[in-house]
Amino acid sequence: MKIKKAVITAAARGDRLYPVADTIQKAMLPVLDVDGLYKPVIQIIAEEAFESGIEEIGIICAPGDGERYTSAFDSLRSNLTKSFHHVDWAKIQAEKINHLLANVTFIEQTEALGYGDAVLCSEKFVNGEPFLLLLGDYIYVSQIANKRCAAQLIEIAQQENCAVSAVNPTIEHQITRYGTVTGKQLPNHSNLYQIEKLIEKPSLSVAELELQTPGLRIGYYLCFFGMHVLTADVFELLKELQNKGEMPLRLTPALQELALKEKYLAVEMKGSRYDLSRKHGLLRAQVALGLAGEGKTETLSTLIELIAEASIH
Numbered sequence: 001m002k003i004k005k006a007v008i009t010a011a012a013r014g015d016r017l018y019p020v021a022d023t024i025q026k027a028m029l030p031v032l033d034v035d036g037l038y039k040p041v042i043q044i045i046a047e048e049a050f051e052s053g054i055e056e057i058g059i060i061c062a063p064g065d066g067e068r069y070t071s072a073f074d075s076l077r078s079n080l081t082k083s084f085h086h087v088d089w090a091k092i093q094a095e096k097i098n099h100l101l102a103n104v105t106f107i108e109q110t111e112a113l114g115y116g117d118a119v120l121c122s123e124k125f126v127n128g129e130p131f132l133l134l135l136g137d138y139i140y141v142s143q144i145a146n147k148r149c150a151a152q153l154i155e156i157a158q159q160e161n162c163a164v165s166a167v168n169p170t171i172e173h174q175i176t177r178y179g180t181v182t183g184k185q186l187p188n189h190s191n192l193y194q195i196e197k198l199i200e201k202p203s204l205s206v207a208e209l210e211l212q213t214p215g216l217r218i219g220y221y222l223c224f225f226g227m228h229v230l231t232a233d234v235f236e237l238l239k240e241l242q243n244k245g246e247m248p249l250r251l252t253p254a255l256q257e258l259a260l261k262e263k264y265l266a267v268e269m270k271g272s273r274y275d276l277s278r279k280h281g282l283l284r285a286q287v288a289l290g291l292a293g294e295g296k297t298e299t300l301s302t303l304i305e306l307i308a309e310a311s312i313h
Contacts, residue, residue, distance in 0.1 A: 001161045003130050003154050003229055006049040007122040009060045010042060010136025011109040012277075025065055026276065027136045028072055031286055034141075034293030037093065040076075041139065041276060042069065046100055048140055052150035054132060057104045058125035060118045066106030073097050114248025116238050123235045130157070130231050138226040139285040141292050142271040149227060149271040156192070157229035162263040165195070165255070166225035169216055169268065176201050177275075178223035179252045181266050182211045183259075191268035193222065195259045200252040225269045234258055 010027045027042035039047075042059070049057055061069065077097040084090030109121050119133065132150060134140075140149040149166065157164040167181060179200045183193040193213065202211060213222050237254040246253070258264050274285035290299030 001130050001158050003053070003132055003157060004055045005126055005129055006054040006057045006132040006134060006150075007060065007119065007126065008042070008045055008049070008057060008134045008136050009115065009118045011060050011062045011065075011112065011118050012137070025061075025068065028069070029276070029282065031139070031282070032289060032293075032295070034289055036294045037089065040072070042136060043073075043097070043100065044139060045134055045136060046104065047096065048148050048150050049132060049134060050099065050103075052132075052148045052154055054150070054154075055103065056125075057100075058107050058122045059104055059136070060107050060109050060121050062112075063108050063110055066108060069106060070101065073101055077101075112248075114250055116241065116246075116249035116251040116254060119251055120235060120238045120242070120249065123232075126232055126235070128232045130163070130229060133228040133230055135226040137276045139274045139276065139289065140225075140227065140271060141274070141288045144270050149225070149269055149273075152270060153227055153229055153267065156265070156267045160192075160263070160265055162265060163231050163234075163258060164229045164265045164267055166227040166269040167193075167222040167266045168225050168273070169220040170223035172204055172207065172219045172221065175207055175221050175223055176203065179255075180207060180211050181222050181224070182213045183222075183266060185213075185215055186265070193266045195255075195264045195266050198252050198256045198259065200250060222266055222268075225271075226273050226275075227269070228255075230255075230258070231262070233262065237261075 028040040030038045031041055031044060033039050033044050046057055077094050080090045080094040105125055107121050107125055109118050132154060142149045144152065153164060153166050170178060179198060180202050181195050181198045183196040186192040186194060197210060199206060199211060207221055211221055234254055237257045238249060241253055242249055272288060274288055275281045276285055287299065290296065
């Protein structure tokens, strides 16, 4: 199995980020990346994919947003080349934007009919190949030096030759935010599980009855990390659900069917994900990137100064 394509879902308007997301797509919000440069969120996510070996990306967007993204990146590239044409870092960034624009396809989701529908919109782009699926409002930070979270996932998928979802052990009071899975640990693999059951945002009572995974700490469950490698079979499963009238069309029921039909694994990710749509999500992601990047010392100093100032007042 060779994973060459990625899909990033970025069609949601970001109601929880109102009013800022009312004036700019939330995926274009600027964040200071690990290399010390401010970039739009969607660029950081795209670079997660490209630096993990992905060759082409399909971005699922709202009607009209494809042109807006292209225009914004054209403007960024133009400013870099005109204003900083003798500066090495600017040349490198302009080349990265060139690469992004040359290898990204924008795919419109004409109606907001659910996350599963957004994924289904990418069927033609995927063209029968296995693909990496990322969320357009998640920032991923790896705990492994020089190895992205997406690279960890792709490596496992290619080794096992099957669909794989990234998961994180998650404390019980947070599981209502995430898709949650359970399954059997694979022999000789401490971090790999054969998925048996998936439930989207379960209640704690349901999780206690149906989703406990042997080997995890008490009170912890395996929750989706917001990153998957899927086979193209998922599209037929989504269309079956669509034909049954499921609305909004969700991805998790299709993944449950995938687990029944073929080998489908979960891997514990060595890293963290930060949901930008949550309250203080952008702040948490920015701090995490600062602590993981070149400006770690400066980030720590800033945090200490702010805490000191707050304690005085």
